[in-house]
Amino acid sequence: MTAKASGSPGGAPEGRGGGGTITTKVPARLDRLPWSRWHWMIVIGLGTVWILDGLEVTVVGNIASRLSEPGSGLPITDAQVTGMAAALYVAGACCGALIFGWLTDRYGRKKLFIITLGVYLTATALTAISFSAWWFFLFRFLTGFGIGGEYAAINSAIDELIPSKYRGRIDLVINGSFWLGAVGGSLLSVVMLNTHFFPLNIGWRLTFALGVVLGLAILLVRRHVPESPRWMFIHGRAEAAEKLVEEVERRVEAEKGERLPEPDKAITVRTRESTGFVEIARTLFRRYPRRALLGLALFIGQAFLYNAITFGFGSILVKFFDVPTGDTGYYFAVIAGGNFLGPVLLGRLFDTVGRRPMIAGTYLLSGALLFVTAWLFSAGHLNATAMTACWCVVLFFASAGASSAYLTVSEIFPMETRALAIAFFYALGTAAGGITGPLVFAELTQGGVVGDTVLAFCIGASFMAGAGLVAAFLAIPAEQRSLEDIAEPLSARAAATSATGPAD
Incomplete structure (x- = not known):
């Protein structure tokens, strides 16, 4: 079960720092593992960070009015919190995803998912002691910078460590846990902003401090999460990858009380130190243009649908249904x-029914349901409770679809480009949602005009349904398949080329 290594048999290797070739069964050995306590450790150590992201985004939205009140200890306006600070958080997330995504592919998953969490913890702690607007803006940007890096480092690591049989459902639940944090953020803000419990200038600071405490708890677990063996053997650390997998196999066999079956497939790769930007771009847009179009469609579609609903949900409840401003957090908790x-x-259906029908189905169904919601709203058939119920049904399907966008781009591109591919599509989707979305939907949902709000819903629904149609034709049947079967690693292609001679 050990990897075989050999010197370069000839031919120039692709990528930088190419070395010899190795043959290994590490991917097959990881994919045939049954679910175990070791996998739960991976999920808890890596997946729970999305809860922090949901907590962060929701808390800032809910405490905006408190920060702008006299006596809050921070000279800042409500518009600056929801405008400038929010935009800087989004910009930081986009920058962090791209920079840390490239570093993750180059230096490894473990180093970067420790660093990105460290950036988040430091920036959040310093946000809690903000004394001026510029300080608050700076550390909101850096908080987003760390969270954006987390998306690239964590999604790539999770997909490479979770067995193929469970990869879809686990990835969806982990990405969907953002909304668990959103629920917590909504309810937390109700308590922390209550001046009967905490002074005006203390409660909002404690909400950020709690994020630090939760992050430190995650860091304690994350220290035990290993490097991706897939990344290790491609980067010339085959012996370490074999040793790690053997240790995991022993733990799983001891837990289950039975021997594991023999792995059935080996892969030969040519080791490399890094992959250049030109090769990455050529791989994404020249070798896999249909997959790149799929990723773009999925991320942009879900970004517009979510902004059509969530960007103005509070204003819609207040202006059309006379919901008190202080009660909108409860409605948002239900939606989340x-x-x-x-x-x-x-999630389980994405592994059993299949990726294509489930991705296309959730996108198309959520888009269609939002069209129905727009019609009911325009006809005056909804009150605050019914509108919230409609949003819940729409987002029940849309959330599964949006989470599958992250799953899709993390498994349909080669190993060497995985983290940067996730980062690129995440940054593009986040930019569309955080920049274009507010520009499009701010005027439509906050003006108090029924027709404008209906138009906002229809725009979001159209983008989501359009992405669903793209998925119906282009989605990859990746369910229960090895990552290496879905997209051949560049290093495997290089090994084949060097063994047979340069391709014509």
Whole structure:
């Protein structure tokens, strides 16, 4: 079960720092593992960070009015919190995803998912002691910078460590856990902003401090999460990868009380130190243009649908249904709960029914349901409770679809480009949602005009349904397949080329 290494048999290797070739069964050995306590450790150590992201985003939105009040200890306006600070958080997330995504592919998953969490913890702690607007803006940007890096480092590591049989459902639940954090953030803000419990200038600081405490708890678990063996053997650390997998196999066999079956497939790769930007771009857009179009469609579609609903949900409840401003957090908690349940209850179907029907189905169905919601709203058939119920149903399916976008781009491109591919599509989707979305939907949903709000819903629904149609034709049947079967590693292609001579 050990890897075989050999010197370069001839031919120039692709990538930088190419070395000899190795033959290994590490991917097959990881994919045939049954679910175990070791996998739960991976999920808890890496996946729970999305709860922090949901907590962060929701808390800032809910405490915006408190930060701008006299006596809050921070000279800042409500518009600056929801405008400039929010935009800088989004910009930081986009920059962090791209920079840390490239570093993750180059230096490894473990180093970067420790660093990115460290950046988040430091920036959040310093946000809690903000004394001026510029300080708050700076560390909101750096908080987003760390969270954006987490998306690239964590999604790539999870997909490379979770067995193929469970990869879809686990990835969906983990990405959907953002909304568990959103529920917590909504309810937390109700308590922390209550001046009967905490002074005006203390409660909002404690909300950020709690994020630090939760992050430190995650860091304690994350220290035990290993490097991806897939990344290790491609980067010339075959012996370490074999040793790691053997240790995991022993632990799983001891837990299950039975021997594991023999792995059935080996892969030969040519080791490399890094992969250049030119090769990455050529791989994404020249070798896999249809897959790149699929990734773009999925991320942009879900970004527009979510902004059509969530960007102005508070204004819609207040202006059209006379909901008190202080009560909108409760409604959002209900909506966030529906978002979380979607990936949890539908995730298994992505591994059994299949990627293409489930991705296309969740996108198309959520788009269609939002069209129906727009019609009911325009006809005056909804009150605040019914509108919230409609949003919950729409987002139940949309959340599973949006989570599958992250799953899709993390498994349909070669190993050497995985983290940067995730980062690229995440950054593009986040930019579309965080920059274009507010520009499009701010005027439509906050003006108090029924027709404008209906138009906002229809725009979001159209983008989501359009992405669903793209998925119906282009989605890859990746369910229960090895990552190496879905997209051949560049290093495997290089090994084949060097063994047979340069391709014509």
